[in-house]
Amino acid sequence: MSFYSLGLSKPLLKAIEANHYTQPYPIQQEAIPAILKGKDVLGIAQTGSGKTASFALPILELFQQAKPARSRNVKALVLVPTRELALQIGEVMQAFGKALPRPVKTLAVYGGVSINPQMMQLNGTDVLVATPGRLLDLVSNNAVRLSEVEILVLDEADKILHLGFKEEMDKVLALLPARRQHILLSATLGADVEKLVADLLQDPVVIRVEEEASVPDLITQVAYQVGPEKKGPLLRYLIREKDMQQVLVFTSSIRTADNVTGKLLKHGIQAAALHGDKSQGARTDALTKFKAGKLRVLVATDLASRGIDIKFLPYVINYELPRSPKDYVHRIGRTGRAAAQGEAISLICPEDAHHFKIIQKKMGKQVPLLPTDELDLAGQ
CATH class of the missing domain: 3.40.50.300 (P-loop containing nucleotide triphosphate hydrolases)
Known part of the structure; x- marks a missing residue:
């Protein structure tokens, strides 16, 4: 039709x-x-x-x-x-x-x-x-x-x-x-x-x-098993290793969003945070730059993510898992749109393992869980 x-x-x-x-x-x-x-x-x-x-x-x-x-x-x-x-x-x-x-x-x-x-x-x-x-x-x-x-x-x-x-x-x-x-x-x-x-x-x-239907086959999902202390280095490693030029990173709290953004900037990766404590001017500016491809990393909370609609967004990263499987689907649904391929990555700490299994069961999809022990995260 x-x-x-x-x-x-x-x-x-x-x-x-x-x-x-x-x-x-x-x-x-x-x-x-x-x-x-x-x-x-x-x-x-x-x-x-x-x-x-x-x-x-x-x-x-x-x-x-x-x-x-x-x-x-x-x-x-x-x-x-x-x-x-x-x-x-x-x-x-x-x-x-x-x-x-x-x-x-x-x-x-x-x-x-x-x-x-x-x-x-x-x-x-x-x-x-x-x-x-x-x-x-x-x-x-x-x-x-x-x-x-x-x-x-x-x-x-x-x-x-x-x-x-x-x-x-x-x-x-x-x-x-x-x-x-x-x-x-x-x-x-x-x-x-x-x-x-x-x-x-x-x-x-x-x-x-x-x-x-909200988890299209165009979205490739993968997860990395990581300790809490190595989450930040792993995030920066993935951004650099995969040469991500436009990536949406999800956190579950405003505090974490600000911390992740600060660490990215400190390590020379262009980033901005999007959450409810930001002024409307700052939120609009960050979102406009991100949509236009002028901002490499946008770190957002779930509430602030409403309205992020980008046809060809290539990457979404769950720095922290959301509370519900439906919110997980909403997050990764930001990519894989308009017949374009997208990749959704989740960083899974040991304490997240059970919750991530529940999300996969509700989704009806198994997500590969990759080890990170052999990755060289030094200097990240």
């Missing part, structure tokens, strides 16, 4: 080609026609499954036939849990929408930065991508009105609820008109998400992308 069979117009198809999208992902094949028909959609799919384009493309298409937003009355609202994801979705919408006959104005708003520039840019915005807290700040300042929202998208709904946005979500929903189209996307379908589905969606088209 191609994008040409999904009911999209020629200008949008040209934009899709210009952005090097070739074949639609399974979730896009089902979601795009359903959204174009005005149906509610529930998508259960892991990261890397093409969720953003599955709603961005049909929204842009629908708005080609609609009048531009009036003043500060947005027409589509996309709620997300993190700043990075807001920026990512905003970039995708802008990339597809900038060359269309009727330009669709998209704006991403989030906390951690001054609210005034966001307030100034809101006029005439069609699609607003927002974190719940900043959205309510803008509403309280009369900078945006939600009474004319036609489409509501909840992206990573499980994460929104997990991060404690429920009270803010209730306030936002109370400001929306009764008649609207809903698109709810989530990696999991827990009790909280099921309640959202029951409360909001009317006879939805349900799309499930099997979890195994």
